[in-house]
Amino acid sequence: MANFIALVIAGLATGALYALVAIGFTLLWQTSQTINFAQGEFVMLPAFFMLAAMNLHLPFWAAILIGIALSTAILGFAFKKLLVDPMLQHGVLPLAIATMALSTFLKESVKTFYSAEASPFPSLAPDMDLHILGVAVSWQNIAVLAVALAAMLALQLLMNRTLLGRQMQAAAQNPLAARILGVPVERMILYTFLINGALVALASLLITPIYLAKFTNGETLGLAAFVAAIVGGFNQIRGAIVGGLLLGVVDNLAAAYVSTQYRGAIPMLLLIVIILFRPNGLLGRAEERTV
Amino acid sequence: MNAKARNLLVPSALAIVALFLIFAPLTFHRYGLYISSQWAVMTIAAIGLNLTLGYAGQVSLAQGAFVGIGAYSAAILTTHGWPLIAAIALALVLCFAIGWLLGYPALRVQHHYLAFVTLAFSTLAFLVFRNESWLTGGTEGIDSVPRPSLFGFSLAPHLRYYYFCLFVLALVTLATLGLVRSPWGRAFIALRENPIRAMSLGVDTRRYILMAFAIGSALGGLSGALYAPLVGLVEPPAFALTLSFDLLMMVIVGGAGYFIGPFVGAMIAVLLPDWLRFLDRYYLILYALLVMALLIYSPTGLVGVADRFFIRRRTKAASTARAALSASMESEGA
Numbered sequence: 001m002a003n004f005i006a007l008v009i010a011g012l013a014t015g016a017l018y019a020l021v022a023i024g025f026t027l028l029w030q031t032s033q034t035i036n037f038a039q040g041e042f043v044m045l046p047a048f049f050m051l052a053a054m055n056l057h058l059p060f061w062a063a064i065l066i067g068i069a070l071s072t073a074i075l076g077f078a079f080k081k082l083l084v085d086p087m088l089q090h091g092v093l094p095l096a097i098a099t100m101a102l103s104t105f106l107k108e109s110v111k112t113f114y115s116a117e118a119s120p121f122p123s124l125a126p127d128m129d130l131h132i133l134g135v136a137v138s139w140q141n142i143a144v145l146a147v148a149l150a151a152m153l154a155l156q157l158l159m160n161r162t163l164l165g166r167q168m169q170a171a172a173q174n175p176l177a178a179r180i181l182g183v184p185v186e187r188m189i190l191y192t193f194l195i196n197g198a199l200v201a202l203a204s205l206l207i208t209p210i211y212l213a214k215f216t217n218g219e220t221l222g223l224a225a226f227v228a229a230i231v232g233g234f235n236q237i238r239g240a241i242v243g244g245l246l247l248g249v250v251d252n253l254a255a256a257y258v259s260t261q262y263r264g265a266i267p268m269l270l271l272i273v274i275i276l277f278r279p280n281g282l283l284g285r286a287e288e289r290t291v
Numbered sequence: 292m293n294a295k296a297r298n299l300l301v302p303s304a305l306a307i308v309a310l311f312l313i314f315a316p317l318t319f320h321r322y323g324l325y326i327s328s329q330w331a332v333m334t335i336a337a338i339g340l341n342l343t344l345g346y347a348g349q350v351s352l353a354q355g356a357f358v359g360i361g362a363y364s365a366a367i368l369t370t371h372g373w374p375l376i377a378a379i380a381l382a383l384v385l386c387f388a389i390g391w392l393l394g395y396p397a398l399r400v401q402h403h404y405l406a407f408v409t410l411a412f413s414t415l416a417f418l419v420f421r422n423e424s425w426l427t428g429g430t431e432g433i434d435s436v437p438r439p440s441l442f443g444f445s446l447a448p449h450l451r452y453y454y455f456c457l458f459v460l461a462l463v464t465l466a467t468l469g470l471v472r473s474p475w476g477r478a479f480i481a482l483r484e485n486p487i488r489a490m491s492l493g494v495d496t497r498r499y500i501l502m503a504f505a506i507g508s509a510l511g512g513l514s515g516a517l518y519a520p521l522v523g524l525v526e527p528p529a530f531a532l533t534l535s536f537d538l539l540m541m542v543i544v545g546g547a548g549y550f551i552g553p554f555v556g557a558m559i560a561v562l563l564p565d566w567l568r569f570l571d572r573y574y575l576i577l578y579a580l581l582v583m584a585l586l587i588y589s590p591t592g593l594v595g596v597a598d599r600f601f602i603r604r605r606t607k608a609a610s611t612a613r614a615a616l617s618a619s620m621e622s623e624g625a
Contacts, residue, residue, distance in 0.1 A: 227407075276396055
């Protein structure tokens with residue numbers, strides 16, 4: 001039983017990371033119909049910004065700030081202006097393909113210009129376990145859970161309690177009506193891209209100490225974020241959070257109790273079942289269809 | 292250009308391309324022949340995906356998995372002494388049936404949801420290829436897949452195998468051309484343009500969606516069955532999600548919904564990285580940049596660029612003709 005609880009807690013930590021990545025993914029879909037197949041690489045990259053800053057002998061906290069700033073500028077602002085804006089009016093598919101090419105571009109660039117080897121990355125928490133009531137929980141996981149949950153809480157407050165957040169929601173739900181009511185829709189869409197840039201940097205900071213910094217880190221993570229977003233409900237931030245946490249726990253339990261070989265199959269089966277029987281996700285609403 | 296010359300333009304261009312495909316490889320070396328054969332094989336898979344996506348409008352990220360199923364069918368059967376024809380038949384039937392089943396989710400969900408169901412299917416297929424060692428050889432895969440012989444005539448030399456692939460590609464091209472020009476092809480397009488309107492006009496959308504998936508997947512299987520003897524080695528990473536992404540990229544970059552789109556797209560995806568190899572370790576970076584630049588410039592792909600160019604010229608020619616006509620009428624009236 002203690003083992004089971006430890007697995008669930010570790011799963012929640014992984015799931016909180018999935019949720020962070022899935023939230024950004026959902027935000028981009030909501031505001032600009034962008035299916036970002038490079039989302040996993042977006043998480044892989046900021047760690048290298050931070051490593052590069054540390055190679056210039058900056059302290060860790062300064063490197064973190066630089067990483068988040070660069071990520072917001074490049075993966076948020078530049079991504080929107082250079083790739084998404086020119087392609088948006090041509091439908092979902094060409095843009096999705098372009099993000100696939102972008103993922104290759106980011107991966108190969110890191111491999112070529114930084115390193116093909118895994119680089120160690122400093123951790124926020126000491127490498128020790130905390131023992132509560134016979135359950136061993138690593139400080140690493142506690143730090144991940146704490147930071148990720150704090151970020152999600154802050155985002156929820158921003159979205160639901162501030163004028164800015166309400167305007168962003170309005171821009172996502174009905175751009176035309178929002179525009180008529182005087183919401184600067186274009187700027188709101190840009191803000192969601194910036195938020196995504198910051199969220200992936202945060203996820204990068206939390207996940208890289210566990211897996212080391214490597215150019216292939218995004219591959220499984222991107223897939224996990226898709227699954228989390230869809231399982232929870234593609235058009236809701238709360239859905240992405242629930243989907244992420246659920247997926248993390250299921251993933252960890254499957255690895256322990258089913259088989260390591262078919263570990264990857266469980267999230268996929270979950271995805272297929274959810275799409276077939278609850279296509280809008282656990283918490284999602286139906287999207288309107290046009291005739 | 293008058294109408295007569297234009298009517299000659301398309302057949303003569305096709306004849307030049309066909310002559311090039313037949314005679315140019317005679318001068319190619321081993322590697323050139325390998326790349327050319329790979330182009331032919333990948334084009335077959337891309338033609339299948341173009342039917343599903345470009346004509347019928349159903350997004351699929353599973354075509355790479357079907358190429359894998361076809362490749363494993365061929366590898367398993369031929370290494371047990373069966374002829375390749377039997378393997379091709381098995382690949383076609385198996386992929387048709389699985390493709391049909393995979394079409395069922397498409398009856399419930401569309402667009403990005405469908406993309407994710409097929410993506411999940413791809414991942415599951417990869418896990419089966421990797422884990423079921425008793426059948427697929429696991430991570431080691433199956434090596435020394437033999438090249439077939441046709442009526443006692445060995446296709447082992449690279450040039451002969453290239454011609455075999457080209458021949459199959461020609462058959463597939465003719466069959467697909469017949470299909471898209473038939474009422475079926477029109478039903479596929481109706482499905483893509485507006486499924487609800489198609490249904491109200493009496494198109495049995497259920498059957499055509501399943502059919503689009505099944506036929507497209509069967510062509511994926513055929514491509515795989517040719518791929519196995521070409522490479523000689525069948526291993527799981529070759530059929531990971533990346534292949535499905537690549538095939539989708541071929542169709543979109545070539546021009547989805549255009550008949551020659553997959554031919555052009557497969558050429559870009561197979562040959563361009565190879566031409567860029569002189570850039571050494573930068574070649575994939577530049578390749579990805581070129582794909583993005585092309586899609587920004589023309590989201591309808593390369594054939595879309597040409598199409599726009601011709602449409603513009605035709606409108607221009609038509610408007611000058613109209614201007615000339617009205618001018619002559621005015622001068623007559625005066």
